[in-house]
Amino acid sequence: MYFSTYQSPFGNIALTATDKGLAALAFQAGEAAIERDLNWQTDEQKFSQVKQQLDQYFTGSRREFELALDPKGTxxxxxxxxxxxxxxxxxxxxxxxxxxxxxxxxxxxxxxxxxxxxxxxxxxxxxxxxxxxxxxxxxxxxxxxxxxxxxxxxxxxxx
The missing domain is CATH 1.10.10.10 (Winged helix-like DNA-binding domain superfamily/Winged helix DNA-binding domain)
Structure with missing residues (x-):
C-alpha cells in the first residue's frame, strides 16, 4: 500500500493506492480521516496522475476523473x-x-x-x-x- 497527501482548497486530503490504482481518498478534517500505517510506502509517482487531476478539478478545468481505482467493498x-x-x-x-x-x-x-x-x-x-x-x-x-x-x-x- 502507498500513501500520500494532497492540499486542496477545502482541506488536506489523504490518499492511498495499491499497484492496481487509487484505494482511498479522504478529507482529513472529516469522519473518514485516514491514519497512516507505518508499513505503507511513499511513492509520489503513484499519485502524480491523481494529484494532477485533483488540481484540474479544483481549478474547474476537469469535470470527470479518469483514474485507475481499487476500492475494497462487497x-x-x-x-x-x-x-x-x-x-x-x-x-x-x-x-x-x-x-x-x-x-x-x-x-x-x-x-x-x-x-x-x-x-x-x-x-x-x-x-x-x-x-x-x-x-x-x-x-x-x-x-x-x-x-x-x-x-x-x-x-x-x-x-
Missing part, C-alpha cells in the same frame, strides 16, 4: 459505487434514484450504507447524493464540506 457496494460514478458534475441524485439505478428500488437504506462506506470520496462522488427533498444529507467530510463541493460543481440543492 459486490453490492461496488454496484452502488459504479452507479455513483454515473452522476455527472453539477448534478445530484437521491438514495431512491440510486436504488433504481442498480435495479433494486427497495434497497434505499442499503444504498445509503454503501454510499457512506465509499472509500474514495470525491472521485467516486458520494457527495452528489442528497435527500429526495433536495436537502443535504450526511457526508463523512461534514455537511459544510459537502455544500462547498456541490457549489464548486454548480449543483442545485436546498439548505
Amino acid at each position: 459486490p453490492f457496494q461496488q454496484r452502488v459505487w459504479q452507479a455513483l460514478c454515473q452522476i455527472k458534475m453539477g448534478e445530484t441524485a437521491s438514495y431512491a434514484e440510486l436504488a433504481q439505478a442498480i435495479n433494486n428500488p427497495k434497497a434505499v437504506r442499503a444504498v445509503g450504507s454503501a454510499n457512506g462506506a465509499n472509500p474514495i470520496a470525491l472521485i467516486i462522488p458520494c457527495h452528489r447524493v442528497i435527500g429526495t427533498n433536495g436537502k443535504l444529507t450526511g457526508y463523512a467530510g461534514g455537511l459544510a464540506l459537502k455544500a462547498k463541493l456541490l457549489m464548486h460543481e454548480g449543483a442545485q440543492f436546498k439548505v
